[in-house]
Amino acid sequence: MLLREVEYVKPSSVAEAIELLVENEGARALAGGQTLINVMKARAASPDALVDLNGLEELKGIDLAPDGTLTIGAMTTYSEIVASAEAKARPILGEVCAQIADVQVRNRGTIGGNICSNDPTNHLPPLVTAVGARMTILGRDGERVVSAEEFFLGVYMTAVGPGELLTRVTIPAGKGDGFAAVTLGVDGTCIANAAASIQDGSLRVALGCVDAVPVLLRPESADADAVREAVRAAGLEPPSDVHASSEYRRHLAEVLAVRAAAQAAERAGG
Amino acid sequence: MATVASSKSITVTVNGTTYEREVPARKLLIHFLRDDLDLTGSHIGCDTGNCGACSVIVDGTLVKSCMMLAVQADGATIETVEGLAEDGELNELQRSFNEHHALQCGYCTPGMLMSATALLRANPSPSEQEIRKALQGNICRCTGYWNIIEAVKAVAK
Numbered sequence: 223m224l225l226r227e228v229e230y231v232k233p234s235s236v237a238e239a240i241e242l243l244v245e246n247e248g249a250r251a252l253a254g255g256q257t258l259i260n261v262m263k264a265r266a267a268s269p270d271a272l273v274d275l276n277g278l279e280e281l282k283g284i285d286l287a288p289d290g291t292l293t294i295g296a297m298t299t300y301s302e303i304v305a306s307a308e309a310k311a312r313p314i315l316g317e318v319c320a321q322i323a324d325v326q327v328r329n330r331g332t333i334g335g336n337i338c339s340n341d342p343t344n345h346l347p348p349l350v351t352a353v354g355a356r357m358t359i360l361g362r363d364g365e366r367v368v369s370a371e372e373f374f375l376g377v378y379m380t381a382v383g384p385g386e387l388l389t390r391v392t393i394p395a396g397k398g399d400g401f402a403a404v405t406l407g408v409d410g411t412c413i414a415n416a417a418a419s420i421q422d423g424s425l426r427v428a429l430g431c432v433d434a435v436p437v438l439l440r441p442e443s444a445d446a447d448a449v450r451e452a453v454r455a456a457g458l459e460p461p462s463d464v465h466a467s468s469e470y471r472r473h474l475a476e477v478l479a480v481r482a483a484a485q486a487a488e489r490a491g492g
Numbered sequence: 493m494a495t496v497a498s499s500k501s502i503t504v505t506v507n508g509t510t511y512e513r514e515v516p517a518r519k520l521l522i523h524f525l526r527d528d529l530d531l532t533g534s535h536i537g538c539d540t541g542n543c544g545a546c547s548v549i550v551d552g553t554l555v556k557s558c559m560m561l562a563v564q565a566d567g568a569t570i571e572t573v574e575g576l577a578e579d580g581e582l583n584e585l586q587r588s589f590n591e592h593h594a595l596q597c598g599y600c601t602p603g604m605l606m607s608a609t610a611l612l613r614a615n616p617s618p619s620e621q622e623i624r625k626a627l628q629g630n631i632c633r634c635t636g637y638w639n640i641i642e643a644v645k646a647v648a649k
Binding site for chain 2 (some may be wrong): 223224225226227228230231232233234238241242246249256257259260265271272274276323324325327329330366385408409
């Protein structure tokens with residue numbers, strides 16, 4: 223399909239990418255393009271210019287600190303996370319990335335693109351919320367670090383403002399994590415999903431596909447009844463679409479939260 | 493500072509031949525291959541990134557060429573289905589597709605071959621499960637998956 227007319231530029235540094243985004247109103251950062259190029263075909267997005275972040279080594283790579291903290295560059299692909307020895311320090315990351323779409327998409331799609339697009343059906347927004355990731359956003363005036371709760375603002379909206387870039391995602395040490403999803407076919411788009419993580423004995427569950435942003439819950443325990451109670455108390459009003467009614471999604475949220483929490487508890491105890 | 497432009501001169505090497513072309517920024521890689529270079533082996537099935545018929549290998553990485561801009565391929569080495577045959581003869585994988593009746597209408601075949609090629613390079617001895625996972629991004633609307641998997645299995649070491 224022919225895209226609408228668009229301009230293109232490939233910066234040679236992150237600083238130059240920021241300048242280009244600031245100088246060109248209507249420009250958007252192009253990460254892996256596995257969402258953006260498709261929505262451009264459908265004219266659901268029509269940026270005037272694309273600032274291509276591919277090739278910026280500063281935005282790539284996975285670093286494991288001695289204390290277990292993982293720092294993942296925003297332009298690191300799902301395939302790189304799946305293959306990374308460092309990322310195995312937090313096994314859930316590679317496990318979930320290996321469930322996204324297919325080989326071709328995983329080879330180009332990036333962690334930064336996934337969370338910056340904040341499509342409510344994406345895998346990674348609930349996951350980074352559950353594990354307590356922190357996002358580093360760089361702009362002309364310097365960088366700031368925000369929590370997942372502050373990062374996701376609405377459907378397709380995040381704290382990354384005009385002229386800014388997400389540069390890296392920092393994930394604390396941990397292993398007590400879980401993830402569960404009901405998808406359209408194996409590894410397909412999520413109809414509903416849930417991520418869970420136990421840190422210092424306290425459980426965080428983040429639900430995807432049920433609201434504009436991941437819904438963070440803190441059930442009292444990973445016990446099924448406690449998790450169900452927490453999901454019910456959240457008073458979810460999920461959207462209805464061709465794949466699932468609102469009521470069915472609410473039911474799935476409960477079931478998947480219980481599964482994800484049980485997996486997290488099993489791993490935290492092991 | 494680099495400047496934004498609506499077109500760019502790119503140099504790409506496709507199946508061993510180097511091409512230099514001026515391409516509009518909005519042109520997808522699949523259209524560049526098919527329309528500009530006349531390499532029509534790579535197909536456009538869905539044009540939405542789902543079917544995998546446009547799969548090609550860019551700098552050693554399997555991608556769907558409908559989800560990449562041609563300008564992004566500047567400097568890249570690209571392999572398409574036209575590059576698989578060796579000295580005009582079908583290669584082992586292609587012969588195996590033929591022998592196992594792994595193509596019916598044939599529309600998905602170029603993408604299937606490129607995905608299987610990428611798999612066998614990374615993992616010369618894939619299990620059936622690994623073959624299925626590797627071909628997940630390629631849809632066959634004749635639903636002839638069984639023989640495709642058999643064809644790949646037959647060339648696995």
